[in-house]
Amino acid sequence: MKIKVATLYVEDQDNALRFYTEVLGFVKKTDFSQGPYRWLTVAPAEDPNGTELQLALNNNPAAKTYQQAIFQQSQPAIMFFTDDIKGDYERIKARGAEFTMPPTDVTGSTIAMLKDTCGNLIQLTQLMRW
Amino acid sequence: MINREQYTSGPANVARVQKDGEKWTLILVRELRYAPEKVWQAITDPAHLREWAPFDADRNLGTAGTTVKLTTVGAPAPRVTETTVTRADAPKLLEYTWGDFNMRWELEALGDGTRLTLWTNIGHRFIAMGAAGWHICFDVLDHFLSGTPIGRMVGPDAIKFGGWQRLNAEYAKQFGIETPAWPPNSGKA
Numbered sequence: 001m002k003i004k005v006a007t008l009y010v011e012d013q014d015n016a017l018r019f020y021t022e023v024l025g026f027v028k029k030t031d032f033s034q035g036p037y038r039w040l041t042v043a044p045a046e047d048p049n050g051t052e053l054q055l056a057l058n059n060n061p062a063a064k065t066y067q068q069a070i071f072q073q074s075q076p077a078i079m080f081f082t083d084d085i086k087g088d089y090e091r092i093k094a095r096g097a098e099f100t101m102p103p104t105d106v107t108g109s110t111i112a113m114l115k116d117t118c119g120n121l122i123q124l125t126q127l128m129r130w
Numbered sequence: 131m132i133n134r135e136q137y138t139s140g141p142a143n144v145a146r147v148q149k150d151g152e153k154w155t156l157i158l159v160r161e162l163r164y165a166p167e168k169v170w171q172a173i174t175d176p177a178h179l180r181e182w183a184p185f186d187a188d189r190n191l192g193t194a195g196t197t198v199k200l201t202t203v204g205a206p207a208p209r210v211t212e213t214t215v216t217r218a219d220a221p222k223l224l225e226y227t228w229g230d231f232n233m234r235w236e237l238e239a240l241g242d243g244t245r246l247t248l249w250t251n252i253g254h255r256f257i258a259m260g261a262a263g264w265h266i267c268f269d270v271l272d273h274f275l276s277g278t279p280i281g282r283m284v285g286p287d288a289i290k291f292g293g294w295q296r297l298n299a300e301y302a303k304q305f306g307i308e309t310p311a312w313p314p315n316s317g318k319a
Contacts, residue, residue: 033255033260034202034259035184035202035228035229036202036209036229036230037202038256
């Protein structure tokens with residue numbers, strides 16, 4: 001077994017595709033539709049054959065409640081690891097993303113938090129090495 | 131009379147696209163040898179829709195103002211959309227939405243038969259897939275109306291079917307769009 005896809009609920013799939021590709025720099029992996037259902041996945045450009053992120057339309061009332069609640073509590077819906085958090089922060093910010101937390105040292109890592117414009121906070125993490 | 135295994139889809143000549151700038155409308159036309167009343171029942175009655183359509187309806191679609199839940203058949207996660215029938219002039223014109231798509235069905239008497247036209251504003255990216263899917267649905271509808279149903283062919287059943295793959299590629303070429311790569315690793319993402 002391996003983890004091939006993780007699901008992230010988004011409020012709007014077109015907007016999510018734009019944000020994750022144009023702002024975050026991911027690549028589109030699969031975009032397939034059946035009637036109003038759309039299967040959409042992206043992967044980081046750095047690891048295009050790695051785990052994919054499914055951008056699933058949040059049309060589920062329970063999932064909507066959960067998404068809004070954790071967003072309001074400033075909790076990230078998903079976390080991505082990077083080896084260059086300062087560089088990523090500058091690049092992504094320059095493309096118009098809104099960070100709610102600039103790169104900040106915490107125990108064992110440096111983290112930053114930004115809005116994905118689709119109802120989620122995402123966290124960037126760089127582990128401290130020593 | 132044929133069975134499901136013998137079914138083959140004909141040439142990609144059932145669907146066309148009307149382009150109005152960014153707004154594309156898929157138009158499918160099919161001449162059927164059955165009276166408009168019979169075709170009307172096939173596009174409104176849940177028991178009939180189940181024989182050929184890509185969604186299930188929990189109520190009859192034949193009355194304006196009715197709220198109906200449409201369930202996409204074969205989607206990997208449940209996809210239920212609620213719609214209100216906006217026009218239902220039996221047996222001529224039916225309008226409602228399926229998710230974000232406007233669905234307009236027109237039935238014209240043609241001798242003893244019916245010319246059935248569907249207009250739907252499916253987005254560019256999936257318009258060839260939609261054309262291929264509806265093309266097959268209309269074939270299945272024809273068999274159902276003739277009294278020799280071959281069973282609904284939608285979702286996974288359609289995709290596995292070689293005819294759908296060929297139609298998808300042919301319609302994509304006609305409409306001037308890229309064919310979505312499927313399976314994902316078989317081509318460029």
